[in-house]
Amino acid sequence: NAGVTQTPKFRILKIGQSMTLQCAQDMNHNYMYWYRQDPGMGLKLIYYSVGAGITDKGEVPNGYNVSRSTTEDFPLRLELAAPSQTSVYFCASRPDAGGLNTEAFFGQGTRLTVV
């Protein structure tokens, strides 16, 4: 089982550059999430999606965009990279069936440095 796969694992960007963080899951989960984790801090929600074609902002969406054209993929786009976006990015997915106790599955993370 591949689960949630994030690529790349590491990336260094220059200020003003753009990139897309890829996230794919093979569990047929409708719910997907992007979080960022700053050093020594907890995870903060950037964007989420409850199904293909449906996305919404989380707590810290500024500077990011997402799309959800398929159930499997949920890419995160950084248009103009800034040093404040240096962080570890986690993608997660969750089945839409079940209650509050349904576990979220996390990818391995992408460590992004903007210089």
Place this chain on the structure above:
Amino acid sequence: AQKITQTQPGMFVQEKEAVTLDCTYDTSDPSYGLFWYKQPSSGEMIFLIYQGSYDQQNATEGRYSLNFQKARKSANLVISASQLGDSAMYFCAMRESSNTGKLIFGQGTTLQVKP
């Protein structure tokens, strides 16, 4: 607004002893779920234990137990018989009963187990 607070940035525990990691939360939703995740130095997020707001008994999973005090809005994680492999960052998280399934995380507690 929902909020999770972990007031212990770092904790030390002697191997084979028990340790309690604190977590308090705030929500106006009567139906919610509380989660604990472990993040080792390798960076992945590992689900440990879940407690529902309507659960009558405290959750237990092997060496992990959750001391749930609903009136105090606290959900402390107890790790019994600490092992060196328990050294990691630990996050408390909450999910409310909205249909988005998103998790709100605390700041985390770094636990170091001494031999």
